[in-house]
Amino acid sequence: MYDIESYHHADSVTHAVALLVQNPEARLLAGGTDVLIELHHLNPRFRHIVDIHDLPELRGVTCSGSGHIRIGSGTTFSELIDHPLVQQHLPALTASAAVIAGPQIRNVATYGGNICNGATSADSACPSLIYETELEIATPQGTRFTSINGFHTGPGKVALEAGELLVAFHFKPENYRNKGAASFKYAMRNAMDISTIGCSALCEINAGRFREIKLAFGVAAPTPVRCAHAEQAAIGQPLTQETLAAIAEAVTHDVSPRTSWRAEKAFRLHLISTLSKRVIEQAVKQAGGEIQ
Numbered sequence: 001m002y003d004i005e006s007y008h009h010a011d012s013v014t015h016a017v018a019l020l021v022q023n024p025e026a027r028l029l030a031g032g033t034d035v036l037i038e039l040h041h042l043n044p045r046f047r048h049i050v051d052i053h054d055l056p057e058l059r060g061v062t063c064s065g066s067g068h069i070r071i072g073s074g075t076t077f078s079e080l081i082d083h084p085l086v087q088q089h090l091p092a093l094t095a096s097a098a099v100i101a102g103p104q105i106r107n108v109a110t111y112g113g114n115i116c117n118g119a120t121s122a123d124s125a126c127p128s129l130i131y132e133t134e135l136e137i138a139t140p141q142g143t144r145f146t147s148i149n150g151f152h153t154g155p156g157k158v159a160l161e162a163g164e165l166l167v168a169f170h171f172k173p174e175n176y177r178n179k180g181a182a183s184f185k186y187a188m189r190n191a192m193d194i195s196t197i198g199c200s201a202l203c204e205i206n207a208g209r210f211r212e213i214k215l216a217f218g219v220a221a222p223t224p225v226r227c228a229h230a231e232q233a234a235i236g237q238p239l240t241q242e243t244l245a246a247i248a249e250a251v252t253h254d255v256s257p258r259t260s261w262r263a264e265k266a267f268r269l270h271l272i273s274t275l276s277k278r279v280i281e282q283a284v285k286q287a288g289g290e291i292q
Helices: 013-022 035-040 077-082 084-089 091-098 111-116 125-130 228-234 241-253 265-286
Strands: 006-009 027-029 048-051 061-063 069-072 134-139 142-147 152-154 165-171 180-186 197-206 209-218
Touching: 013 048, 013 134, 013 165, 027 035, 061 084, 069 084, 069 111, 077 084, 077 091, 077 111, 084 091, 091 125, 091 180, 091 197, 111 125, 111 165, 125 180, 125 197, 125 209, 180 265, 197 265, 209 228, 209 241, 209 265, 228 241, 241 265
Parallel strands: 006 048, 027 048
Antiparallel strands: 061 069, 069 165, 134 142, 134 165, 180 197, 197 209
8 A cells, every 4th residue: 555645647748847836745656666666665755646657748769850869758768778769879878778677667667767866876877978968857937958967966866946847858969979888787686786886988089099088977976977087088098908097097086986785985996997998998899999
């Protein structure tokens, strides 16, 4: 039995926003893979529900003639994995989606819910960061757009104001074309486990050197983070093991992992250093290059 005090089913995004304004304590229910757990544990902060499950406005993947990709926030991870546009243009997102929980969860869990839950372990957060994803947010005043960078503000917290709803993710062609990208997740079990460390990398190479690199880690800080020092250490450098070692050293200045029952801080730092080299090497291969 769930301890639900009020339940409202939205029939559109506009209706959902209005319901959130009318019920400021309400939580959104999309896939329900996180919310239903809180309800099962009788969390009093989840007693008021606005159901946005299966709203057509929040579903699907489209691409404009210019290459601008839009993914609805209610799109499930199984849909992301299977969609040819995502497979072709956003391989790091496909790879991250494929390691989320198991098939039954991926069939209902949504991209938007994974991001808005605010967890540093959210598997879709790192690829969203390296692709410089722009978020489309419905508000009581209209629609606003904001970058995924800075959207996570603390453990379990995101930059959504009262009455706001994440509608879609936007990917600009200049952030994925002619680039290689990869994601990797380390967990204690090979399946059905929360990430111990997650990472994604994107690179553009030219004449055997890094022209651009973007690197992001999850569970390496209170929020998913981009790694500015590591990215700067790579620019203009040759595709060599020495460059990867320099990046792995620089990344320690970008992260602040903690000790938990899942892993000690020292072990997480070791993973971060090791995985940064592995995921960048995979991204280089995706871009048509090879580390010497």
